[in-house]
Amino acid sequence: MTAPRPVEIVVDGVSKAFGTVQALVDVHVHVRAGEFLSLIGPSGCGKTTLLKTIAGLVAPDAGRVVVGNRTVDGPGRECSVVFQDFALLPWATVQKNAEFGLLLRGVPAAARAERARGVIAKVGLAGFEHAYPAQLSGGMQQRVGLARALAVNPQVLLMDEPFASIDEQTRRVFQDDLLQLWSEERKTVVLVTHSMEEAIYLSDRVVVLSPRPGRVHQVLEVPLPRPREGAGVRATAEFARLVDDLWKVLRKLQ
Numbered sequence: 001m002t003a004p005r006p007v008e009i010v011v012d013g014v015s016k017a018f019g020t021v022q023a024l025v026d027v028h029v030h031v032r033a034g035e036f037l038s039l040i041g042p043s044g045c046g047k048t049t050l051l052k053t054i055a056g057l058v059a060p061d062a063g064r065v066v067v068g069n070r071t072v073d074g075p076g077r078e079c080s081v082v083f084q085d086f087a088l089l090p091w092a093t094v095q096k097n098a099e100f101g102l103l104l105r106g107v108p109a110a111a112r113a114e115r116a117r118g119v120i121a122k123v124g125l126a127g128f129e130h131a132y133p134a135q136l137s138g139g140m141q142q143r144v145g146l147a148r149a150l151a152v153n154p155q156v157l158l159m160d161e162p163f164a165s166i167d168e169q170t171r172r173v174f175q176d177d178l179l180q181l182w183s184e185e186r187k188t189v190v191l192v193t194h195s196m197e198e199a200i201y202l203s204d205r206v207v208v209l210s211p212r213p214g215r216v217h218q219v220l221e222v223p224l225p226r227p228r229e230g231a232g233v234r235a236t237a238e239f240a241r242l243v244d245d246l247w248k249v250l251r252k253l254q
């Protein structure tokens with residue numbers, strides 16, 4: 001599959017309520033084509049709701065989301081989502097899980113199998129094609145989630161706290177692998193995280209949402225040079241300063 005051109009995402013005045021709970025109010029975010037952008041904010045501020053709105057899984061009450069040149073009105077081909085709880089099919093092998101999105105798109109079996117094998121290798125799971133999710137560690141299960149998302153070669157990768165339930169060592173390796181993949185595939189990435197270090201380490205910009213109802217409180221630039229993976233970035237004074245800047249913003253929101 002040829003790499004699709006990355007697209008920009010425009011979140012234009014999005015508001016969303018669930019019954020009497022106002023989750024988002026007039027949210028404006030412009031994600032540049034090929035950018036790695038993180039969303040961070042207090043629990044319940046609407047991060048997941050915003051991500052699902054971009055994915056077309058939640059319809060906004062007001063405002064709109066434009067991905068590339070399409071106004072989102074339902075799930076589309078541009079976006080793949082990696083969920084926090086992996087959302088794998090427990091009865092299916094790694095191979096079949098990775099093929100799932102392709103199956104939904106009607107890709108023939110042989111092409112499906114080949115493409116899935118390729119992305120399974122890319123996320124570091126070669127040799128585990130015939131394993132079932134329950135036989136894998138949390139980190140490996142999340143790699144399957146990533147393989148499934150990448151298999152359909154989306155222009156946009158949306159990730160909802162993908163590293164939240166993974167131990168710290170595994171997480172750091174996975175973060176470096178993700179940066180490596182992103183540098184090869186140049187997708188537009190929106191990552192929801194509650195980790196300040198993670199947001200700074202991975203992102204070009206970090207969007208801080210205010211407590212519910214969520215709105216954009218501040219946007220921080222992360223001017224750390226790339227590639228960051230394997231470059232000892234976490235040990236630099238600049239990294240520490242950026243994490244501290246982000247903490248100062250978040251602390252005031254508590």
Ligand SMILES: Nc1ncnc2c1ncn2[C@@H]1O[C@H](COP(=O)(O)OP(=O)(O)O)[C@@H](O)[C@H]1O
Pocket residue numbers: 018021022023041042043044045046047048049050212
């Ligand atoms: N499907 C839903 N039905 C009812 N309330 C919801 C639904 N999804 C989210 N909410 C509520 O909207 C608010 C924002 O939720 P969410 O987007 O999950 O926040 P976050 O991901 O930042 O923790 C919360 O108060 C949550 O309980």
Ligand SMILES: [Mg+2]
Pocket residue numbers: 047048049
């Ligand atoms: Mg959430």
